[in-house]
Amino acid sequence: MRPLSEKKNFYIFLLLLVLLIFLSFPLFSGEQSTQNEEIISFAREIDLKSLLERFPLDPLMSDGQKVYFLINKKFLSSIKEAGYNFAIETDRFDLGKDQSISKSLHQQGGLNGAYHSYSELGSALKSLAAAYPAICRLYSLGKSVENRNIYALKISDNPAIRENEPKIALLGCHHAREWISVEVPLLIADYLLKNYIIDTRIRNIIDSEEIWIIPLVNPDGLDYSIFNYRLWRKNRRLNSDGSYGVDLNRNYSFAWAYDNLGSSPEPSSDTYRGPRPFSEPETLSVMNLLQNNSFTAVISYHSFSQSILYPWGYINLPTEKEQLFQQLASAMADLIYQVNGRSYEVGRASASLYLTNGDFTDWVYGFFQIPAFTIELPPVDLIHGGFFNSEEDIQSIYKENLPAVLYLMEWAISNFTPQPNFKPEIEPKLEKITKSMVKNKGDFFKGKEN
Numbered sequence: 001m002r003p004l005s006e007k008k009n010f011y012i013f014l015l016l017l018v019l020l021i022f023l024s025f026p027l028f029s030g031e032q033s034t035q036n037e038e039i040i041s042f043a044r045e046i047d048l049k050s051l052l053e054r055f056p057l058d059p060l061m062s063d064g065q066k067v068y069f070l071i072n073k074k075f076l077s078s079i080k081e082a083g084y085n086f087a088i089e090t091d092r093f094d095l096g097k098d099q100s101i102s103k104s105l106h107q108q109g110g111l112n113g114a115y116h117s118y119s120e121l122g123s124a125l126k127s128l129a130a131a132y133p134a135i136c137r138l139y140s141l142g143k144s145v146e147n148r149n150i151y152a153l154k155i156s157d158n159p160a161i162r163e164n165e166p167k168i169a170l171l172g173c174h175h176a177r178e179w180i181s182v183e184v185p186l187l188i189a190d191y192l193l194k195n196y197i198i199d200t201r202i203r204n205i206i207d208s209e210e211i212w213i214i215p216l217v218n219p220d221g222l223d224y225s226i227f228n229y230r231l232w233r234k235n236r237r238l239n240s241d242g243s244y245g246v247d248l249n250r251n252y253s254f255a256w257a258y259d260n261l262g263s264s265p266e267p268s269s270d271t272y273r274g275p276r277p278f279s280e281p282e283t284l285s286v287m288n289l290l291q292n293n294s295f296t297a298v299i300s301y302h303s304f305s306q307s308i309l310y311p312w313g314y315i316n317l318p319t320e321k322e323q324l325f326q327q328l329a330s331a332m333a334d335l336i337y338q339v340n341g342r343s344y345e346v347g348r349a350s351a352s353l354y355l356t357n358g359d360f361t362d363w364v365y366g367f368f369q370i371p372a373f374t375i376e377l378p379p380v381d382l383i384h385g386g387f388f389n390s391e392e393d394i395q396s397i398y399k400e401n402l403p404a405v406l407y408l409m410e411w412a413i414s415n416f417t418p419q420p421n422f423k424p425e426i427e428p429k430l431e432k433i434t435k436s437m438v439k440n441k442g443d444f445f446k447g448k449e450n
């Protein structure tokens with residue numbers, strides 16, 4: 001018989017082993033997905049229009065022979081009963097399992113290749129803030145559901161002071177799977193900062209304007225899309241019915257829940273609007289920034305479809321400023337076209353895409369009456385890759401968008417009327433982030449800052 005102490009040690013060892021396995025499991029395998037959705041494919045020849053009219057299919061992409069959609073499982077039987085042939089492809093798209101797919105998406109250096117995860121974006125922004133302290137400052141607008149920062153890089157002369165200057169905000173990644181929409185505003189920030197000294201046009205913009213860059217409104221969703229499920233769209237709220245996610249671009253308060261076409265009351269839906277306006281900390285953080293500063297124009301980057309959209313989105317009617325918005329959007333589309341010859345369609349959001357209620361741009365226009373654009377970045381359609389842009393495309397997409405955003409920045413400067421009785425003050429109520437706030441490796445998946 002073994003001595004008691006040895007036996008005790010053995011049990012402690014066993015306990016520790018079990019604990020270790022238990023604790024490390026989510027780190028290595030990712031949270032097991034509890035998806036209500038399947039990815040299904042149809043033959044390319046299918047009558048897409050009638051299919052989309054009948055079922056709430058969420059288009060993803062297309063390859064040589066097939067078109068792919070995301071669909072709630074509960075509709076599968078009715079699609080079959082309606083006589084449509086489809087194949088379930090969900091397993092093929094689990095990037096965590098099938099490395100061949102990630103290879104075919106030109107990915108290198110980990111699952112997200114040249115794209116930025118939350119922590120990679122944090123490092124990039126902290127480096128920029130440390131390299132250009134005289135003309136930018138990094139803030140956190142608030143925390144996500146899973147406690148990640150909503151980063152905001154403010155670029156301006158005297159960046160610590162709120163001055164009587166026009167302000168423009170560029171937002172990216174309301175939707176997790178739209179990775180390119182993080183890169184474009186980040187690269188724009190990088191360009192502005194690098195060229196301040198050498199380019200008088202850029203210096204003039206930075207000296208006379210406050211530019212707020214929020215590349216990642218949905219940090220939890222983005223990391224979930226990278227590490228667990230590539231096609232995730234919403235944030236990572238645990239809903240009352242056990243499903244996950246609120247569509248952040250349906251959670252703003254203007255015309256929220258106006259109808260069930262432009263957003264869904266169903267928590268499991270990909271366009272779930274949330275239990276009430278601004279129920280999500282991510283949209284609330286954005287709201288606070290816009291309410292505490294008076295902005296002159298905003299752009300919210302999404303993908304895909306190559307379009308520049310302006311309100312209204314909740315109803316197919318013009319706003320009072322439709323003419324101005326149409327002019328600005330057309331001017332931007334022309335500038336974009338000149339770079340790589342890619343056409344971005346211009347139009348009222350509700351007319352050129354589909355109805356949405358509770359979206360960011362309707363809220364911005366509805367409350368502040370300023371130009372608010374949704375720019376849907378490439379590709380143009382599913383056949384050209386849907387939500388997947390290869391890493392090699394990041395630069396060209398950013399470059400074609402640069403002249404357009406500079407144009408809007410200069411428009412904001414020339415259309416600015418200084419506020420009377422304005423008192424410059426230290427940028428209030430926001431948490432300043434510095435490079436010394438380095439995360440340790442173990443927190444990588446949890447999104448904690450330090």
Ligand code: 0X9
Nearest residue numbers: 249302303313349353354356374
């Ligand atoms: O549905 C959305 O939120 C946006 N499209 S996406 O494919 N990126 O999800 C479009 C928002 C544009 N605004 C309106 N149509 N109101």
Ligand code: CA
Nearest residue numbers: 156157158163
């Ligand atoms: Ca300034």
Ligand code: ZN
Nearest residue numbers: 175178302303
């Ligand atoms: Zn989007």
